[in-house]
Amino acid sequence: MTQQGARWTADQVLALAPDAASRKAGSKLGAAGPWSEAGSSDEGTVWGLCKGSGSKPYQTVVDIADAAGPAYKCSCPSRKFPCKHALGLLLLWAADDAAVPPGQEPEWARQWTTGRRRRAEEKKAGDDSGAQSGSADPEAARRRAERRADRVTAGAVELEQRLADLLRAGLATAEQSGYGLWEETAARMVDAQAQGLAGRVRELGAIPSTGPGWPVRLLEECALLHLLGRGWLRRERLPDGLAATVRSRMGLPASADGPPLRDRWLVLAQYDTTDPRLTTRRIWLHGADSHRTVLLLSYGAAGRAPELALPVGLALEAEVSAYPGGAGRSRVALGEQFAPPAPAAIRPPGVTTSRAAARYGDALRDDPWLESVPVTLDRVVPAPDGDSWQLADADEDAAVPLTPGARSRPGLWRLVALSGGAPVKVFGEYGHQGFTPLTAWPEGPGDAVALC
Numbered sequence: 001m002t003q004q005g006a007r008w009t010a011d012q013v014l015a016l017a018p019d020a021a022s023r024k025a026g027s028k029l030g031a032a033g034p035w036s037e038a039g040s041s042d043e044g045t046v047w048g049l050c051k052g053s054g055s056k057p058y059q060t061v062v063d064i065a066d067a068a069g070p071a072y073k074c075s076c077p078s079r080k081f082p083c084k085h086a087l088g089l090l091l092l093w094a095a096d097d098a099a100v101p102p103g104q105e106p107e108w109a110r111q112w113t114t115g116r117r118r119r120a121e122e123k124k125a126g127d128d129s130g131a132q133s134g135s136a137d138p139e140a141a142r143r144r145a146e147r148r149a150d151r152v153t154a155g156a157v158e159l160e161q162r163l164a165d166l167l168r169a170g171l172a173t174a175e176q177s178g179y180g181l182w183e184e185t186a187a188r189m190v191d192a193q194a195q196g197l198a199g200r201v202r203e204l205g206a207i208p209s210t211g212p213g214w215p216v217r218l219l220e221e222c223a224l225l226h227l228l229g230r231g232w233l234r235r236e237r238l239p240d241g242l243a244a245t246v247r248s249r250m251g252l253p254a255s256a257d258g259p260p261l262r263d264r265w266l267v268l269a270q271y272d273t274t275d276p277r278l279t280t281r282r283i284w285l286h287g288a289d290s291h292r293t294v295l296l297l298s299y300g301a302a303g304r305a306p307e308l309a310l311p312v313g314l315a316l317e318a319e320v321s322a323y324p325g326g327a328g329r330s331r332v333a334l335g336e337q338f339a340p341p342a343p344a345a346i347r348p349p350g351v352t353t354s355r356a357a358a359r360y361g362d363a364l365r366d367d368p369w370l371e372s373v374p375v376t377l378d379r380v381v382p383a384p385d386g387d388s389w390q391l392a393d394a395d396e397d398a399a400v401p402l403t404p405g406a407r408s409r410p411g412l413w414r415l416v417a418l419s420g421g422a423p424v425k426v427f428g429e430y431g432h433q434g435f436t437p438l439t440a441w442p443e444g445p446g447d448a449v450a451l452c
Helices: 010-014 020-028 084-094 107-134 138-169 172-177 179-191 195-205 214-233 240-250 353-366 411-419
Strands: 035-040 045-050 058-063 071-074 261-274 278-287 293-301 314-322 332-337 372-385 388-393 399-401 424-431 434-442
Touching: 010 020, 010 084, 020 084, 035 084, 045 084, 045 107, 058 084, 058 107, 071 084, 138 172, 138 179, 138 195, 138 214, 179 195, 195 214, 195 240, 214 240, 240 353, 261 424, 261 434, 293 314, 293 332, 293 372, 353 372, 353 388, 353 399, 353 424, 372 399, 372 411, 372 434, 399 434, 411 424, 411 434
Parallel strands: none
Antiparallel strands: 035 045, 045 058, 058 071, 261 278, 261 314, 278 293, 314 332, 372 388, 372 424, 388 399, 424 434
8 A cells, every 4th residue: 555545534544743833834835836856655754845934844754654653854943733834734635736746755754764763663672571581580570560560558447547537537637637738648659659549639639629529429439439449459369450440540551451342443533632741642542343341541741742643534554452450441552563544434333322432331340440432433423401512312212411621621512513403423432431532423424523
């Protein structure tokens, strides 16, 4: 397969943008006007010179053949990845325009692509070597794991005491003490190497004074934290699957030890969440043959986008391996990739709204801390519900409410416009707060529409 036969759509290109400003600026550069000496190769490279404000044009090159997602290089000073020039070049290429004809890479583009592919091979060889050497001393690894487990246990015991103090004094004291107390507690959990507990403690600290009903939400979160802490302290008595889920929720590292599963994976959705320390990218995939829905996680330092990027609607043939945990947790690691991502007409099978609710309930038995499960709803219609919105089942007298966050996003109006009152297929995350739509397809022929 050559890259000339795998042009992307404009929506798939714009899905790579790190923010709305980059998307807008990149769209303006998606015409031939500012570009010169642009071209593309069958090996998956797209390049071009873009006229900027200086005397020299910016040299922009994109490696599309990387199965983990495109890689970018531009001589502009932007710290965003991809920058607006890379987005504009890909939009020009996606239009299948004569402005990006097949050709030979210029030397500046060839040096970059050759260098990065060589470094990727060296890194892979180093990772394989490190994995072999890391398994050479299992006794040392066991002792390290025991020391960390002891620290986590100390953190869980301390958190139990903090929760007991809160309930003894009354929930109203959480509003008076402010966020500082919980940030301090979270820092203590980090010191205890219980990152999962630290994250949940920060969420708990943000609940007081967040509107009507906050004491109920605070009590619910305290109960879940207590359950997690007690689960860790009594993990030896738990079934293997639930014990693995507790370890994962506590934040203990684990390797993807499931058997490799090769499939043609459709990219269902990609979106980022950020905090002051980290940007987390979530990429949902659907296996065309296995019919499994799995999750890839990629991380970037604060202010920088993660490297892995897979636009919605593309499919890649690759192997994935599952991480340990409950049945509700679908996280996998991306293994060997056999072809670069390319457009595909695959659509995931859908379920009714009532079946989606039952699926979430089933998953909670294996993972009580699970906030949502991936679900594709078939034949639903977005409809207003008082001050809110819901997805009404076209074939049943049932509906699912949208989450508060989904109701405030522009993606809601893209979904409403795509539907026009007719049923659509929608992929998203279903949880106790409702449904968050991430991608939709029209009932007839048509490309996937990203909603996040």
